[in-house]
Amino acid sequence: MTVTPAVVEEEPTKKGLSFKLPLDETEMGLVAGIVAAIVVVFTGLPAVIKGIALILAFLWGMDSVRKTSKYGLGTGVPSIGVLATGFGVVGALVGLALAKYGGIDGVAYPAVLIGVILMGVIGLVSGILSNNEKVIAMKIPRLERAMMELGMAGTLIILLECSIVTGSLNFDAVVNQVMNTGLIAFMFIFTCFGLLHPYNACLGPDENRERTRMVAVEIAGLICAFLGFAMIILSSFSWELGSIVSVTISSPWKLWNGVSLLIFGVAVWAYFFRMFIKACMDEAYETVGTGMIKTIE
Amino acid sequence: MEPILIILWVVVGGLLASLGAHLLPVGGAPAAMGTATGIATGTVQIMLGAAMTGLFTAASAATFTDSLLLVALSGAIGATVMICVVMLMANILYTFGCGIVPVSGRVDVDPLTKEPQAPYKTPQTDGHGVPNCVYVSGMLGGFVGGFGGALMYFALLNYADFTAGTxxxxxxSIFVPNAIIAAYNIRGTIEGFHDPKFKRLPFAMVTSLVVSLLCGILVVIASYLTVGGTM
Incomplete structure (x- = not known):
């Protein structure tokens, strides 16, 4: 007589997360804000360092979007990301206008940070009005702080992107190379998606912050690659009001900066995309292949 | 460089953006399943699409005219055409794709055409498609929103002396926060001027006034510092 062995309950192996940044939301905001502010002031730095600051700023913005949207905005997550970018562009315009005061041309522009602070004030005001019982009454805890952070993070992101592409924060240079070439339209949409997409894609019952942050880093990497590509294009053509005048390489420093940023961006994207897929596979209860679609017999 | 006019037109544009967002038929996720009236996406996407189309037409008009009214009206027409095409396509998809009639969920009788609505509404749903009064309301919303966006564009182009791209x-960027604050005021779905939620409009207007006033002041600062001129 054969005895069927009792089914051994397999102990579910607890797979830990493969990726952890040891910072909570407040620390992340402080670190990202300070690093991005220092990098945005010194425009002479290599593009890769600005790219790292850009990634940190995106992580900060993503955290603010996440802690606001957790309570349900009623209009979907995209709205708050677009709001941050809208504030960011206005703040960046003011910062760029102020940049010529107290700075060294081509090296450091400390006055741009006034634009960041002014946008923080506008964000705070709109947060207070949105959360006030007598006005819009959204009743989201700490919305005021989140909207202020979003305004500041958005401004820092747009300023960093302008600084990467232009290499300086001179208003005329930015207008010629970013606004008049139409690059700002791409920046607007890409920044929107960098801020809103991580939480919008990951939200759900089992959302966790580490996994959402991987998506944020991954998108920031893609944006770095795009900006590097834009730098290569801008360095090899001399643009005059949109028409290609000559195809001479006018700035080799910018070309190599662009190439290095492109390689950095693609590497960051590939690494974190792989890590994200792996984390999803690990944290899922089970991953099974369904095979090809079967026809009914 | 005329600071008063810049602030005035930016504030008026912001208020019109807020009003326009309230008039649009926003269906949100329920409309994607055919269980609510309106276009199946959020306020932000609809308003951003309409405003962008309006800005394109306004920018084309601004290249050959200096008239404020002409630029603002061309922006309004662009946004209206865009929103009308979207509503028409939504109706075609709902009617011939899902086989449901456009019907309002908030009123029993259409306030404009006096057509009965309640008998055609599927039980347990909040209306379908884009019925007549909602269509008219959406047209008005697109017109008002596009007009506001084009007013801001004209003020920034001619009074603040920015380049066309800037x-x-x-x-x-000033239009977007105003539309989004209106969306937070609406909280999800709205049908148009006959919706009970439309009565919340003053709250959004107050917020919009403050935010666009501050943004207008920032634009004046930026314009004064870069272009110069006399205040």
Whole structure:
């Protein structure tokens, strides 16, 4: 007589997360804000360092979007990301206008940070009005702080992107190379998606912050690659009001900066995309292949 | 460089953006399943699409005219055409794709055409498609929103003396927070001027006034510092 062995309950192996940044939301905001502010002031730095600051700023913005949207905005997550970018562009315009005061041309522009602070004030005001019982009454805890952070993070992101592409924060240079070439339209949409997409894609019952942050880093990497590509294009053509005048390489420093940023961006994207897929596979209860679609017999 | 006019038109544009967002038929996720009236996406996407189309037409008009009314009206027409095409396509998809009639969920009788609505509504749903009064309301919303966006564009282009690209992205960036604050005021779905939620409009207007006033002041600062001129 054969005895069927009792089914051994397999102990579910607890797979830990493969990726952890040891910072909570407040620390992340402080670190990202300070690093991005220092990098945005010194425009002479290599593009890769600005790219790292850009990634940190995106992580900060993503955290603010996440802690606001957790309570349900009623209009979907995209709205708050677009709001941050809208504030960011206005703040960046003011910062760029102020940049010529107290700075060294081509090296450091400390006055741009006034634009960041002014946008923080506008964000705070709109947060207070949105959360006030007598006005819009959204009743989201700490919305005021989140909207202020979003305004500041958005401004820092747009300023960093302008600084990467232009290499300086001179208003005329930015207008010629970013606004008049139409690059700002791409920046607007890409920044929107960098801020809103991580939480919008990951939200759900089992959302966790580490996994959402991987998506944020991954998108920031893609944006770095795009900006590097834009730098290569801008360095090899001399643009005059949109028409290609000559195809001479006018700035080799910018070309190599662009190439290095492109390689950095693609590497960051590939690494974190792989890590994200792996984390999803690990944290899922089970991953099974369904095979090809079967026809009914 | 005329600071008073810049602030005035930016504030008026912001208020019109807020009003326009309240008039649009926003269906949100329920409309994607055919269980609510309106277009199946959020306020932000609809308003951003309409405003961008309006800015394109306004920018084309601004290249050959200096008239404020002409630029603002061309922006309004662009946004209206865009929103009308979207509503028409939504109706075609709902009617011939899902086989449901456009019907309002908030009123029993259409306030404009006096057509009965309640008998055609599927039980347990909140209306379908884009019925007549909602269509008219959406047209008005697109017109008002596009007009506001084009006003801001004109002020930034001619009074603040920005280049066309900077003026376009600047006006879009001031337009967007106003539309989004209106969306937070609406909380999800709205049908138009006959919806009970439309009565919440003053709250959004107050917020919009403050935010666009502050943004207008920032634009004046930026314009004064870069272009110069006499205040």
């Amino acid at each position: 003026a376009a992205i600047g006006s879009l």
